[in-house]
Amino acid sequence: MTATTETSPAASAGAAPERTADAEAVDPALRETARALHSPVVDWFAAHARDLPWRRPEAGAWGVMVSEFMLQQTPVNRVLPVYEEWMERWPRPADLAAEAPGEAVRAWGRLGYPRRALRLHGAAKAIAERHKGEVPVEHAQLLALPGVGEYTAAAVVSFAYGKRHAVLDTNVRRVFARAVSGQQYPPNATTAAERKLARMLLPEDEATASRWAAATMELGALVCTARSPACTRCPIAAQCAWQLAGAPEHQGPARRTQSYAGTDRQVRGRLLAVLRAAKDPVPQSDLDQVWHEPVQRARALDGLVSDGLVEPLEGKRYRLPLT
């Protein structure tokens, strides 16, 4: 029974008058599908969830937010040590807000995409200034913070505050694509249909919805993986639309793989690595050593400066930003 992801005639025909304005019509078949998935997935999570530091109560909303920033496109194993250092050094948003942004970039280390460090610092400042030092509870307020998008806002709302909110990351999208839509992989870009499906599948009960969000993510991360899913260990393999369809190969455009060698990104990474390691301002002549091609080198450095990741000083010297 593959669930339809769009409006079904049955559900939308005679719109129930008692529905509130923003309530969505729910396909009865999909509702049944959802109920059949909730218990197995949530129970599996209770038995197999990893003991990650940001899942412990003492992490608090700030800990959850820090972890979510770090986990944007970076694997858990690499995040763990940096997260621990970070939380020890800056246990509250105000602690980070009081620091120079360059210190956040330095402490970010080699997690990659260092703009995230800058944005996390900016988010901490906004929280300190506009929210009395407390991580906001409202999704819209979270969304207004730098570096917080649809996913991160939902994750904080759900994981930190236990609210009922659909959480749609790459893991969840893959689980739903397979279990419900019968596809090996989700579309390249998140679609409105996926968002709607995620809302439809969300359990009504708040506490269950929160567990469901974390559980579907964990299932995607540990079992329903991209490359080689461990279907024998999957709690919903018997109901999986993709399995029931014979695990067909993905059709449609392949995800375009991003190159790295020789790109500006690589040059930026090398430049920033030098600056992270330096305690004092670095003369340009030192930065020139990291890349042979002068035009690309200059472009990369300019980009870092305009992104606010690097601060230019008098006499062709550079450092991580003090302000």
Place this chain on the structure above:
DNA sequence: TACTCGTGGGG
């Protein structure tokens, strides 16, 4: 929408 933005480990 499609593209940019780091880094490194596992298949």
Place this chain on the structure above:
DNA sequence: TCCCCAAGAGT
């Protein structure tokens, strides 16, 4: 070895 991909956001 090489390639794929990993709890996205911003433009």
